[in-house]
Amino acid sequence: MISKTRIKLIKSLNLKKYRKSYGLFVAEGVVNVSDFLKSGLEPEYFYITDKGLEKFDNKLLPENTAKVSSKDMERITLLKNPSEVLSVFPLPENKNFDIKNINDYVLMLDDIKDPGNLGTIIRTADWFGIDKIICSNETVDAFNPKVVQATMGSLSRVNVFYDDIVNILHDSGNIEVYGAFLDGTDIKEVDKPGKGVIIIGSEAHGISKNVEPFVTKKITIPRFKNSKTGAESLNASVATSIICYEFRR
Template sequence: MLSKSQISLVKSLHQKKFRKENNLFFVEGIKAVTEFLNSSFVLYSIYIVPEFVPKLPKLSHKQKVFEVSINELQKISVLQNPQGVLAVFEIPKSIDFDVEKVNDLVIVLDGIQDPGNMGTIIRTADWFGFKNIICSIDTVDVYNPKVVQASMGSLARIRVVYNDLGILLSKNTLPVYGALLDGANIFKTNFLQKGYLIFGNEGNGISEELKPFISKAITIPGGEATESLNVSISAAICCAEIRRNMFK
């Protein structure tokens, strides 16, 4: 049984303002919830429709577990067809990103707005073993339910931080790759294994503020007739290209 205050809390978490205020976000679906339960994220409460959820990892804090009906779940879910479980987790404390300690290619998102793109980039980054994503302050909130949904649990494994990218990159000495329309062919580029890889906003690309920090502009060749690729597609093709030799 869901209390009024529980309904009101979870519904408030659909909005960024209240996620920030409560320092909480939520995850839906058995697979994604299981991945978060198996991670270092701290569970706040979990709502389960028993007949929909055959098994979840053992939940030690029984006081956080609530059995609900599918109609009750519908009231707090963002999904058209709720998947039988919704779990609220604490938003982890933001850790400062230390440019001195970068030992891999870090994905940089400069003003990505679409939650589906952001979630898909997280999922793809996880697939190819990237560990860190740094976002400009105006990038969509990573705890937006649609981002969490599209990331399919991968967010439990990827570290996403928000930062003033101008300040951060001004301290950097590693190569900075930037996906632009007039850069070097990525298929002929030898990517170094440490540095940054910037992808820009869906409509406007990489901001003028960040362009001066790019040490190597890169481009996916093709597109004789079409103008551009979706940013989550560009990111995926670049990630695959960078990891290609590892798998070759």
């Protein structure tokens, strides 16, 4: 049995303001929870069902493991479908991002609002070895349970920063700043010096007007020339993924 106070605490972590005030977030599912444990995070609370125990690497089980029923799991889950393992972890501190000393490509997200998109972007960045993502303060919180779910464990490996991106870009100096637009240079043609900032705009509005002046290279994923087709744009996480692929190709 999980106490009512505990259930209330966990449920509150669905909201950013409670995650901030308690300094905690929730990860669910075998892959996500295992990956955070492997990264060295120590769980504040850790709940697992019998079924979860069958799938979970026993060597990873923390000291404070609590075995619970599926019914209890239904009471604490923040997802549509309860998982077999749920862990409450301390929220990593938001570190400062130092744009001057980057030595690889980094992603910068200009108000990505959809949790599924952010989660997918973090997962894709991890696949392509991009380990820093700078999010505007208006971007959806990376520790939102739906984002955590969509990252499939990658949030434990990719560093996600939140900041005023215009302030950061003020210090970009000679660093190349790529921005995804519908009318830029073909991504396969553009110079790729091995480091730089790649800005992805929001789902609804693209790159904001106050961010655009910092872009040094506008880039585009070319649409296939075929009169029958007419998609106006690509989904934000798809566009990010294709750009990451091409920059690592």
